[in-house]
Each structure stands twice: as structure tokens, then as C-alpha cells.
Amino acid sequence: MKKRTTIIILGLWIALIPSLGLPGDWKNWIIVISGLVVSSVAFKKKRIYLEVDEDSEEYKKQIQKDTY
Secondary structure (H helix, E strand, C coil): CCHHHHHHHHHHHHHHHHHHCCCHHHHHHHHHHHHHHHHHHHHHHHHHHHHCCCCCHHHHHHHHHHCC
């Protein structure tokens, strides 16, 4: 699964958590864990961009893939 898709799915998951009727402690832990996962995926995606040379073909393909 692509990192961008993972972030979107986790964002929707976090938006749905309040309406699931979970006890408060469970809800808080699920939100914290989901937030950490979103942060780590976003950080890895950012690190990939920093490691790639901007003039390389791989970088240009990735930019084209990520733009709408």
C-alpha cells in the first residue's frame, strides 16, 4: 500500500473513532497510536524526498505520481 493511501485511511480512521462508542481510555490510546503511525509514515515519506537527488529521474517520477 502506498504511504499516501495509508495516511488517508488512517485519517479517516481517526475521524471515525469518536463515533465508535469506545470507552474513553481505549479511544485515547487508539487516537495516540494512530497519530504516531501517521507521523511515522509522513516522516518516512519526507525522508525519501530528502534522500533523492532532485535532478534524478526517480525524483521526477515520484513528484509526478504525488501531484494531482
